[in-house]
Amino acid sequence: MLLCVMIATRSGTVLLERYHGLPPDERLQWRSFLLKLTADNLKTARDDEQFVASHKAVFVVYAAVGDVCVFCVGKDEYDELALVEVLTGITGAIKDVCKRAPSERLFLDKYGKICLCLDEIVVQGRLEQTDKDRVRKLTRLKPLAEA
């Protein structure tokens, strides 16, 4: 289960979050945990440099791209390496929508489209699409297997 996908700025401002299978009180705790993780190491992190953390049997993988950083939290089959797939899918889609590594402003400008992309990548706590071409087609309601 993909428990959480969160997008925040490098300075710790949450921009977008999706939770699955987490009660509301745990969401807050996870959010704090994730933001605390970034406090030390994300300010100087390179783009797309992947970080890993864990808590009990839950895994966290996160990376920064441009001004924003993307967190993925999962358990069971979504271990650290599966989360890398999710993370790559999300960062790829963000870069695709924003045309480059996004600034905070650019991210907010494309907020709606990014929500649609995320809706294609993670559905009900499961990874759906990873290929950015497919994501692009699905967010535009285009046929998937068009030549």
Add this chain to the structure above:
Amino acid sequence: MATLGGSQGGSGGGGRESVSLMDLISADPVAPSNEGSGKKPPGVTNIQLPTETSSPARVLSPPTMKTGLGQRRKKPLTYSQLARLLADLAASPDLKNAQKQLLVQVFPKLAVYSSVDPSLVPALLQLHELADDRHVMRYVYYYLARLLAESGAHGGTPAGGVPTPNWDALATLNVAGAVTRADVVPQIVDRLIAEAANTDPAAHPRRIAAVKTLSFVPVTSEEMLGKLYMIVFKILDKVADAGKLRRKKGIFGRQTVDKESATRSSLQYAALSTLRRLPLDPDNPAFLHRAVQGIACADPVGVRHALAMVSELAPRDPFSVAMAVAKLSLAGGSLQEVLQIQDVLARVYLARLCYILSSADALDEKPDLKSHFRTILYQLLLDPSERVCFEAIDCILGKVDGSEGTEIRARGWAHLITAILRFPEPAPVPNKDGASSKDGVAAPAKEGIPPKIPKDRQAPRPRRPQPLIKLVMRRLESALRNHSRPVLHGAVRVVQEMGKSRAAAYAVGGLGIDEDAHADSTVDSVAGDSADADEGFRSKVSPLPSSISTGGKESVSSMLSSLMEAVRITVACECVYVRAAVIKAMIWMLAPYESVEELKSIIAGELSDPAWPASLLNDIVLTLHARFKATPEMAVILLDISRLFATKVPGKIDSDVLQLLWKTCLLGCGPEGKHTALEAVTVVLDLPPPPPASMNGFTRTSTTDPKSALALQRLIQAAVWFLGENANYAAAEYAWESNTPPGAGLLMLDSDKMVAAANSRNPTLAGALTRLQRCAFSGSWEVRLVAAQALMTLAIRSGEPYRIQIYDFMHALAKGGAQERVSDFAASNGEDQGASGTGLSSVISPMLKVLDELYRCQDQLIKDMRSHDNRKEEWTDDELKKLFETHERLLDLVSLFCFVPRSKYLPLGPTSLYLLNIYRNRHRIDAHMGSNDPAVATGISDLLDPTIVAGGLSELQPLYAQPEAAAKPATPDEDEREFNEYHDIVWNIPAQETVNEFLGGGGTEAPEADSSDEEVVAARPSVSYEEIFSKGLIESDEEDDRSSGGSSPESSGAFSGRNFGSNRYASMFAPSTAARTSWDKPAASFRETKTDSPTAETSGVQWSQEEEPSSFNEEPSQNDDEDLPDSDTFSGTALYDFVAGGDDEISITAGEELEIEYEVGGWYFVKKKEAGSDGKLSGLVPVSYVSAF
């Protein structure tokens, strides 16, 4: 901490993040470039901002810009404005312009809000019907799906965001009044069902979106579920045989995908995806059929969903699944094709499926089939993706969901080091003619190994069989050289799993696994299919030939050493989580006969890094616990390692977890290891005490983190309690098994003789006793208190000469001045314990009274017996009754301090048993008398966690109440069980839960996200436990760092209960002013019991009445004066300046002469000759501030 506009938890204040999101709502966004309208609106400038963060100033004055609709907006759009705009635009006659505006103005801004208002649905449905813009339609599906998801979640929204305002404000939007979710959901469902049935090929993207949206419908009834199944199966009926994508040559010789087949595969994917989200229906053969059919789907994501469903069905009915899959697999090679598929998760599910089927007993009659699945599983070890390869290794090792038994894991390890991958005959490669990767069928590998390798793998020349262990080792070593942290973490976790399976193999034993065998030799020497070896393994693993001369070939153990070398190097990773995983892996891979020094030095080095969070360190201690459970003979080694944690980072280790490890090791390490186990605990007591907080007049200043010092103190308390509770077990010394006659102790009043006798009889217990005695002097007040309680426990449970030794010691303790006899002051923490030595008088006096009473009654019994013997008289019934009542009364008294098995414990000594039995037999009295247990009867048990009471004490009750048990004397087994049950109850259940949860891999519980220094206290998993038992202690911990040093009023007052279990019995002696109210109940009920008890006659009542004031310390009354010979007024000198912090305290100046009236809970009530700066003549000061004469 910044949050998303306070979307969760109602912290809706305006942090800067909410400003950012509100900025999105307020600022006009970038105009759509060429996507929507195809041309730029006039006057639009490129307002793309540079990459810098949008500052609040920028947010407040967003750049002026024009949208295509020529509107200027600077004020934020409220939610109701957005909703109104949506309704207006949906009904607008100029649909083209309305759609543009929706895309730019409305939909992106609505996405910021946390939930979707049902009043928007009419407008959305209207757009669904009329809109022709695909982007608008996609947004419509998005919002409909969110609304359906929120309906199912009962208000709990999966999305975060700015909280959506109250719906009532929007009620006016709908003429008919407020729209509820219950109204709109059926409308949406009907519309989507109709769309899902649309077979127009041109509309299939919308059909796919509609099917996907339908999967969000809350399944509230069977009917709805049936409808959804029907829709999905209907689509699959038509498209499931779509097969491969057909291609045709287009103009200019380019290949294009056949549109119809592409449409069918897309629809099949959408249907499979929806089916995956619906509940599994194992009883429906159509479900399995369609899922298996999906494995041949042309869409890789569809294949993934199909494999996920099939692998979930496989454990329920492996035979049917295997037969269904085999049809595909053997005929067309679909499973082999999945090996080449692009989707990583699809291959992960394939590994699981193959493992489940290859290890299913139901398929024993189909060895070929099992071998086929097993070969595919082995082939996945060569997968270019680490995720897939690691999953395959886990499966081979027998780990799928973490709940596997030791047997399976042991078999997995044997499998890994003995099995051989034999490559199948090369299968025809699908879409050989260079199909593009976009169709996902013949996709090149994109990571790890270069994409050419799979082609090489499919080369027609036969490949040499490979031992699995070599493949795995090679792969793991290569992963450990990777620079990606997730890969490192994953690889090290796989090594952990290897260690677990290896430990299981050792535990099962006798499997004939020879790790010194040469892996290569097995390829040459083991004949036949590897499946045969596997079948043979069930009874006995086929021994590997270890004597074959294999020059240059690697043995399993040498490969393991090489792997562990790579793991050790990984500890240099800068990520602390990876390092934690490395240490866990090393703990798991540690063999019982190996040296532990290297691991210890690594751990010691790591522990000196302050970056380690407490939760990770506790995880490692739990790993030690799990390792012990797997290999009990490693108890001593593991305790040795745990000692590092206790000594190096005591402030970060959860004392509950550490205690549990001690206890488990103590119980599991056997008779010869008990002494070592106890030594591991006592080492904590030898830790350098935290330096006292700097005091006026002292030049020393504390450099230690006060929270760490506090945690260390708690750890020491835990160790002291542990010693008290377990020393008797470790030393196998029980009063009820002692052969020493009760009076013998009195003959050894010479302390030197006593200590010598104690040492010679039982050095383990004597050692524990010495440590406890030292703690009773040298620790902080809290430690001294626990030490006194522990000593009392020992006194009650031990026979002579230990009891008399403790009695003598306690006397000295109560009177004071005996410090030099036992403890060197230099070994203390520098705190001045005051005149009486410990500040424990009020705690010790009831203990002494009980011991006095014990000895007095024993003397009386001896006298009575002698007089009866001399007079040669039988004991009369009245005399026996009196004796029995005394026995019961004493039992009640000692039970207040610690648990003793009532049926066996003889407070009057072994000689009383004969007489007691006469009386019991005459009156048919149950020896157990459980209902009279004062811990239950006085209501102390009410203080226990209800679940513990329900699960623990209530279980004890039937034990006492069973008539069969009452009729016969208790057997040793029963008592042992009783004692063990007591242990199970007393031992901290939350820590046990933590361990079980850890072992079970549970982890949804959210982490504590406090700052690192707060973690020391707040991030303990046992907070809830402590809340129940020692709330006062926690409150004190949180607000008062001074208490680490000793006798502050907060620390003494807050010590209303211990979290080490003893509080349930001995906590009645907590002298608490702060927690007085919480102790009213036990105090009252204690009195009640004493007076109500039919057996409690004058002495009992008297004892109780005398005891109340001193026990509960409600008022430092004259009773203290009566009880304590040294409680007369005496004089003293103030050592340091003290400033009164409360009304009842008094300020003193260093050197001032004082008259000490009495001591109460670590405080002296003193009188001064002249009033000081506060104008008071009398009041309380801490004992440590005064030197008493």
